[in-house]
Amino acid sequence: MKRWAALTTLTAVILTMASPAVAGSNNSGRFDRPRDGYAPKTTLLRDATPAKAGLDPAPIDAALAQVAAWTQPNGTAKPLYAGAVTLLGHDGKIVTRSATGLAVKYADGAGTELPADQQIPMRTDTIFDLASVSKLFTSIVVMQLVEKGRADLDAPIATYIPEFAANGKENVTVRQALTHTSGFPSWLPLWSAQPDPPSRLQMALTAKLQNAPGTKYLYSDLNLIALGELAHRVTGKTLDKLVADGIAKPLQMRDTGYNPDPKKQQRIAATEYQASPPRGMVWGSVHDENAWSLGGVAGHAGVFSTADDLAVLAQTFLNGGSYRGARILKESSVTAMITNFNQAFPGNDHGLGFELDQRWYMAGLSGPRTAGHTGYTGTSVVIDFDSRSFAILLTNRVHPSRNWGSNNPARRAVAQGLALALGVGPRHGKDAWFSGTTDNATTTLATKVAAPADGARLAFDLFVDTEDTDLLYLETSADGTTWTKLPFSVRDRGSVIDTDGSISGSGNRHWQQVTAELGAGEQTIRWRYTSDPLYQGRGVYVDGVKITSSDGVLLDGERTPESFTATGWRLSRR
Incomplete structure (x- = not known):
């Protein structure tokens, strides 16, 4: 669902890059090998490089470069935020912890900058007002x-x-x-x-x-x-006490809670200059006016935290509710929190607290077992249970004014960078054809074949992870100008789905087998991937293309990759 969408698209360098395979083990680092259940409850976070975690560093580096670029104005466009902290985790490893820009930059709502010696750089341990990410803490307390x-x-x-x-x-x-x-x-x-x-x-x-x-x-x-x-009412304890005793203390989240200690102010990111109510520059106090008017403690907003504390919370969920020997939820409760109870409202998938499968900020990580939440101040947490990964982006996007814009492009860039860092391994040989993941684009992969009078059969392996409105078409043409959709059948772990010649969607995260019947004569077969202006999945991969007939093998794509004409598609090892 395209809610709160900024029209800014992700840069091509993030969305289309591919790099040589990096070392990995078992399913680690792989997008096309989703994992069931939860990580072992003994899994503890430790620092590692992306490569040592089985990830491709290049898309992550490109995403971080874009996050940093958005701290600066672009022509007449204002920066998306003054500063940001990005933390990415995979398989129990923190692979990125990065700070950019400023935690405190402006003196007023017009954007007057403070003197340089009064500005405060962003740090990886900067404390942020989480805004609506606080709802997750309330949901945990309820569970x-x-x-x-x-x-x-x-x-x-x-x-x-x-x-x-x-x-x-x-x-x-x-x-x-x-x-x-x-x-x-x-x-x-x-x-x-x-x-x-x-x-x-x-x-x-x-x-x-x-x-x-x-x-x-x-x-x-x-x-x-x-x-x-x-x-x-049920416990006789205020919500801040319940969050502290039931979440922050057992998980040793030392910088997490409501109404932060004024002694920590130099580590807190400023938010908005508010004239109504007349609060001035809000810094160290909750930004949300309703939460502020309720004393800073409310079920919808008010929690402050750091990226590292949120990483612990994310890993706790990936572990099924336990971390460092402290269990804050039963596995059954975690499952309920990430199970979609809103099937009657397509596009608004929601568990008991978590938003689910929301491409508008989860990008390529999105799927039925991807949970997260955003906050109005510019915060977001995305937890991908299938790959046992998480993406945390904390920004002060309302500093100095909420009207300066949305940081949704940055949310998507970070999630997409991590998604692209997770590999999709080829089914045959060393590489597979990859569509790329550029918004508002059409890419094509084509090959020619001459089928005998009794026709021929096309077979290939297919990996599809796209937004529903971004479609892959299989087409045929006798003249290279007029194209007709070629119906095909998809075999997916025992089931067979017949299509009209097009396919889209996400959630499977595994290779499928495709067959199609070709008519007689010389023709061009084309795979055409079209994307709309916003949102991307992990993309489309085609591998092991083979065309056979009563005359034998007419085309073996693994042996003759030069038989293909690629526009926007490329061979990728991951």
Whole structure:
């Protein structure tokens, strides 16, 4: 779903590069060998180079270069953010930890720069306001209560907060709040509509629904505000205490929590200059006005953290809920948090807390077992369970103004860089034909054949990981000008799918076998990959092309790669 999309496309250097294979072991470093279940609970993070983790360093380096470039203005366009921290992990290894730009740069909302000696460089341990990534912490707290039998996913929230039943909400469940199908409006101006924290919380809890419960997906801060208060009512402890005791302390996330210690201010990234409310440059206090007006602790926003602390949280999920001997969730709870409960709302896949399979910021890492969340301040976390990888990008994109733009291009660049670093191994020989992953492009791979009177059969291996609107077409032409789609059949682990001559989609992450029947005569066979202006998957690979007939083998693509004419496609070893 193309929500909040910036029209900026990723640079070709990130999206189209291929490098020689790098060393790997077993399934590590491979995109086309998805892994089931979870990593061993004993898996601990350690630093390594991308190459030692079985990854291709080149796409990662290109992504980091682009992240750094976006700290600078481009002509009349403002920079996407003042600074950023990128951390990438794969198979228990932190392969990238990089800081660029400035954590504090501006004096006001107009973009007046502070004197150089007052600006603060970004560091890899800079502390960021996570904004809506905080919702994951609230969701974990709720799941911990469910595990203890103190809350029920399918119980009405009003069971725990009686006043929540107001305005027809008596049947809204905990599960609906976690999946944003409660019917709540997306947002209410609590901070300006009410005079104090108790009345603001009351306004959130008693708000009217915009839709009937369970009938529509609508992302809403009010869902998690209600769940944060549910946790408070059930335990008698405030949400910040629950997050500290149930998540941050056991996982030793020392820089994670609400309302950070003022002594840490020099390590905190500034956010926005706010005139209404008149807060000035927000630095060390939560950016979200509603969370701020509730005392800095709320279910939807307020958590501050670092990239390394979030890496521990990501690996905890990859481990099935445990890290360094501390278990914060059962495996069954992790599974529930990354299981799509929104099948009725295509494009809005959501687990019990996590967003799932969202190409608009997960890019090539996206898939049914890819979980993540973004934050309005410019933060994002993507956890790919199939490859046991994660991508963390923390920026201060609202510094000095939220109106300067979106950092979605950077979110996609980082995720795509990691996806391209994960290899797709050829099925035959040393390489396979690769479509590239350039937005708004058409690439073609063609070969000629003369089929006898009784026709011929085309067979090849195919790997497809694309956005649904980015299609691969198999076509044939007698004159090289007029093309007709060539229907083909795809064999996928025992099942056979017949197509009209086109295919797209993601989630399989493995090679499939394709066959098609060719008519008689001289003709050109063409693979044509078309992409729209936004979003990419891992791309299309074609390998082991063979055309046979009653006369024998007419074409063996492995023996004669020179038989192909490639425009935009290239031979790739990974």
